[in-house]
Amino acid sequence: MFRLEVRTSTPAWFNLALPLLAIAATLVLCSGLIALAGAGVLEAYGVMFTASLGDSYAITETMVRAAPMIFTGLAVAVAFRAKFWNIGAEGQLLAGAVASCFVGAIPMPGPLAMLLMAVAGAAAGAAVALVPATLRVKFKVDDVVSSLLLNSVIYYALMALIEGPWKDSFSGYPISPPIEDSANFPVLLEGTRLHLGVVVALIAAPVIWFLIVRTTLGFRIRVTGENPEAARYGGIHVERVLISTALLSGALAGLAGVGEVGGVHFQVMSDISPGYGYSGIVVAMLARLNPLGVVPAAIFLAAVMTGAEAMSRATGVPAFLSDVIQGTALLAMLVALLFTAYRIRRVGAAR
């Protein structure tokens, strides 16, 4: 018989071991589905790997996909540190995309346009995140529900825009007009899609890490998240910290949308995000809410997404496996987190 016992301390190597354990468990669990689809498990995973990380082009494609998830992962990690349960990164990303696309369509010098796109996108994301945060601080509305539901509101508002007043008159499709060519983010490697936004995302992670670990705002975020009562007693304005966190989180998610508009799609369409906002939750959890961990976690999920399409073509396993892997990875990580607080003891054997 086994039972859970409370741990008194958590070894440091757990921080690395747990996500790896969760990922390993995920791959094992999902291999059953691959086998059910009639493909060889190792072959399918092999294709996934080579297609996502096997050569330099594949790696750039994976990085392009990882960039938005680094931003949404950071957005969620920051929010969850303060226990502001922001499930709304998806909507904040879309708002950021719309705002930056709107700004990018105005003729002006390229660098200025890119800067203003980033500012507008971050502001739009922050404004959306402010809604659930204000509702929670002022009226004690559950932020999980309000931020989640707001995603649909933003999504359908975006649909209404691109089906209606904002519809691209040139193509006639439900997509927005493109941004100015001069506002397109520069490509860093000839012949790839690796754009400036990817680098910004990679820089954002250590910046956010510094903010959380080394600034008074970061200190207040951590303390508020872990124990709001002690924070209040210690003179921290808990409500103010929650609002600041929401603004920061929303701005980061908004930047994910900016990168997609400026570096990948150059316009807004209904499927501009294949759920990057939700993937951000998986990324943040795999990273154990550590901003530096967000980068490898986002690259892992991006590799799964890029790899899943190639695997689907090569083996006939539906690309939906990518979503299953994501979901399983989140559940596996949540179970793995149990081991930070508990350990398994065998009982009854000793006698």
Add this chain to the structure above:
Amino acid sequence: MPTPAPLIEMRGITKSFGAVKANEVVDLSVAPGEILGLLGENGAGKTTLMNVLFGAYAPDAGEIFIQGQPVRITSSADALAAGIGMVHQHFHLAPRLTVLENLLIGIPGRSGRIDRAGGLARLAEIRRQHGLTLDPDLPVSALSVGEQQRLEIVKALFRGARLLILDEPTAVLAPTEVDGLFSALRSMAAQGLGIIFISHKLNEVRALTHRCTVLRHGRVAGRVDDPANTTSAAMAQLMCGHEIVPPARGPSTPGAAVLTLDGISTSQHSGTALRDVSLSVRAGEILGIAGVSGNGQRALAEVISGTRAPDAGRMTIAGQKVSGFSPREVQALGLGRIPEDRMTTGLVTNLPLADSMVLPRIGTAAFSSKGLLKPDAIRAFAEAQIKAYDIRCPGPMTRAGALSGGNLQKALLARELAFDPKVLVVSQPTRGLDIGAARFIHEKFLDMRAKGCGIIVIGEDLEELLVLCDRIAVMYEGRIVGTLDSADATVARLGLMMTGAEGHS
């Protein structure tokens, strides 16, 4: 010599956590009708031992016998089935359910329906046997703390407990409630139940128990066969391994008032409101605030600590009027604060100890500048305090929650005293602490008093207040009903005032 077979016997219990031996070859037995005191400082292994008995931990070695039969207890369900009931320090009750419903939790009903009639009959029987009265239809949230404890005891008896473990049951009770508890326990023992009574309060142990087992560092340090005729000092020495001398409060030469409250009233927000409270503490003086818990002490502590603004009245710290009642304002005026609840209000258990130690002053130049933390200064501060106050922990980066209560209280004391407060407000300074740690805290208070700090101690332990304080004010229903010089104060007189019997003075 025929002795009755022990109701319960633990033999050679050993339990380690990593390198720490929480229990090492511990023997313990309780006979039917016996009240056994289980003594020991925090960390001596009392809780681990009781958790082994109650099935929460599996021992590494050792055996448990019930009425001579070896038993294996691997869960609380096993323990209950073996007739062992435990009343934890923190109650395990569902506040929205009624007394009867709480009793019936986990008890199989009849054909899927709650057996109300059967439950009422059993409750009536327990009342008849032990004089424990409870209204079966009141929701638990309407019960006083003492009544909730009674319900926990009844719950154990309801399930057929023949051995009752009580973990520091008197910590939450008023003096009159303690008397009630003791007479109930005595009557239960007289009817053949065994009781294990865990407490730090030696006078209570001497008054109640028939025999004591004393633990120190996980081992049995000694047994006391006649607690009533053994001195508290002798027992304390067994617990600590060395002699304990009560702190001596020298004569005081109080200076000017460093904290004054004038006509402070609060609205009924949560708990009892303050009604026209005026008091003052002078430099070099310790003022005690006595009272049965729930008579406005919490509101008083909150107002002084700057976490609640009063509706009326004025407060001054070191002559300066407090205008905004924020933690930062009162702190800046020279007030040090130690909250009643270390774990929930004082510290952030999941973060490093150093974070908790700098929390109230993180925005000051000592620990940050221009929004950037000074990690080296924070670490150095924490390390210095850990050393100065002998806080037992691996280092400043240890999770605060891993420290024992005494060490946490030292850390909270250190974080305030390091800034030389002019006034210190503390609630329940030694609740749950062992003799050694309590002694340390008391000495620090007396040191601060000698240095001219004014201290206000809000507490329920009258003996502690009498030892520490120069004056003691008594609160009843949100008012100060009177203030006594400690020379004139006795437990009896204070106890009477705490019931509101004595009018304004």
